Amino acid sequence: MATPVGVALKRTALNKVHKAAGARMVEFGGWEMPVEYAGITQEHLAVRNAAGLFDVSHMGEIEVRGPGALALLQHITSNDASRLKVFQAQYSALMLPNGATVDDCVVHRLADDSYFLCVNAANTDKDFEWVSAANRFGAEVRNVSGQYSQLALQGPRAAVILARVTDAELHRLRYYWFVEAACCGVNGILARTGYTGEDGFEFYFPPQRSEAVWSGLLEAGKPDGLMPCGLGARNTLRLEAAYPLYGHELDEETTLLEANLGWVCKLDKGDFVGRDALAAQREKGLRKKLIGFEMTERGIARDGYDVLVEGRRLGTVTSGSPAPFLKKSIGLAYVPPDCAEPGREFQIDIRGKAIGARQVALPFYKRPK
Amino acid sequence: MYPPELLYTKEHEWIRVDESIGTIGITDHAQSELGDIVFVELPKPGDAVTALESFGTVESVKAVSELFSPVTGEVTAVNAKLQNNPELINSDPHGEAWLIRVRLKDRRETESLMSADEYEKYIQEEKGD
Incomplete structure (x- = not known):
């Protein structure tokens, strides 16, 4: 994820606004992004208890259009894009022949023959090249990342706050659906999606109007305790909800089945890239399995630390x-799959010390209904 | 901002020397860079620490960071409050949230450390990079 020295970091349209507000900025996926405002803990709790606003304009957008669009998507993604109705979204993955992923993504169906994919910032260029290379269906594939800012408004108060500044009928907008709507006077795409484990919305709109939407939402949410949030809280929130992060739980070697994403693998939809590998693995069994754990002794497991099962180094922490x-x-x-069993005790090698941990069921956090 | 009676390291620790005892902590700049501190691991009284070598760790929500001793000596006291209230390091890094006290082996080791003015210049330069 490190950017080579001398390569200028990309900046979202709100870069100056974040800096002026005192956000701490870091490099992430080639972008200069706010990692925290008031502090990760406070921001995280604001999203669980009230609401938080995130600038996620670093995320990439790829448009797939034309009569061949669906055939291309069915060929390169693991989920069944043919089930999507217009204005519906779907979590999916861009596949490699080995059953692992180029990236994970959300596919949105804009119109009969028109889709857009929201992809990870660091992978946008790779994804675009890869989708283009796989396009023997005559679809029109465009990297339109520069045409969108993306803000995520997340938390139990998100709908109440958003209702004050949008013309969309939010009570009719269901999870993983979207509408074309104005928000703070700016037209865009408003989706009921997110990456925090809370109810919430993601709004895609022209970057020129970013400040109006950002400050409009913050103002509208003031009475409810809405806080601006950085990528630090976004990461701890998604980890509590056990959502995978590409580069951690997913990479070009790890299959979707190993990552507990069997539900995104629609093997019966027809042939697609990686289908045979997934079918074979379903038959033969997994090489490894993603599990959740909590520490039973004092200590914090971090990415890359070894998992010790009866003293043997059998696993690796991907997020901690x-x-x-x-x-x-x-x-x-x-x-290893035969070690995956909720309740099982093992240790994490924390800088040379074996510290106790216990496997627990996922997700760690589920929002109250 | 940075108390003039303290001396500072390039790794963002401070030390206050009274006679042969040095009190060691991390700077306001360090706590601010780390963010919400949730965990500290410190040596025990009687343990030896060595100048420029790690004597423990401090962890925030997002990262773990090593603590480097400004001096060589023997630990005489450890701030017990930090075990249950590590967030004190965020709120009062130069005062209540000192980390350890050390009996210095050689006071001359402190001569190479930075004054408050020098340290402020140093962090300005680091930011400018």
Whole structure:
């Protein structure tokens, strides 16, 4: 993820606004992004208890259009894009022949023959090249990332706050659906999606109007305790919800089945890239399995630390952090499938010390209904 | 901002020397860079620490960071409050949230450390990079 020295970092349209507000900025996926404003813990709790606003304009957008669009998507993604109705979204993955992923993504159906994919910032160029290379269906594929800012408004108060500044009928907008709507006077695409484990919305709109939407939402949410949030809280929130992050739980070697994403693999939809590998693995069994754990002794597991099962180095932590809402130290790790069993005790090698941990069921956090 | 009675390291620790005892902590700049501190691991009284070598770790939500001793000596006291209230390091890094006290082996080791003015210039330069 490190950017070579001398390569200028990309900036979202809100870069100056973040800096002026005192956000701490870091490099992420080739972008200069706010990692925190008031502090990760406070921001995390604001999203669980009220609401938080995130600038996620670093995320990439790829448009797939024309009569061949659906055939191309069916060929390169693992989920069944033919099930999408217009204005519906779907979590999916761009596939490699080995059953692993180029990236994970959300596919949105804009019109009969028109889709757009929201992809990870660091992978946008790779994804675009890869989708283009696989396009023997005559679809029109365009990297339109520069045409969109993306803000995520997340938390139990998100709908109440957003209702004050949008013309969309939010009570009719269901999870993983979207509408064309104005928000703070700016037209865009408003989706009921997110990456925090809370109810919430993601709004895609022209970057020129970013400040109006950002400050309009913050103002509208003031009475409810809406806080601007950085990527630090976004990461701890998604970890509590056990959502995978590409480069951690997913990479070009790890299959969707190993990452607990069997539900995104529609093997019966017809042939697609990686289908045979997934079918074979379903038959033969997994090489490793993603599990969740919490520390039973004092210590914080971090990405890359070894998992010790009866003293043997059998697994690796892919994400580990204190969980601000759960007030525990949690993590995700890959272990051999025969070690994967909730309740099982093992250790994490934390800088040379074996510290106790216990496997727990996923997700760590599920929002109250 | 940075108390003039303290001396500072390039790794963002401070030390206050009274006679032969040095009190060591991390700077306001360090706590601010780390963010919400949730965990500290410190040596025990009687343990030896060595100048420029790690004597423990401090962890925030997002990262773990090593603590480097400004001096060589023996630990005489450890701030017990930090075990249950590590967030004190965020709120009062130069005062209540000192980390350890050390009996210095050689006071001359402090001669190479930075004054408050020098340290402020140093972090300005680091930011400018």
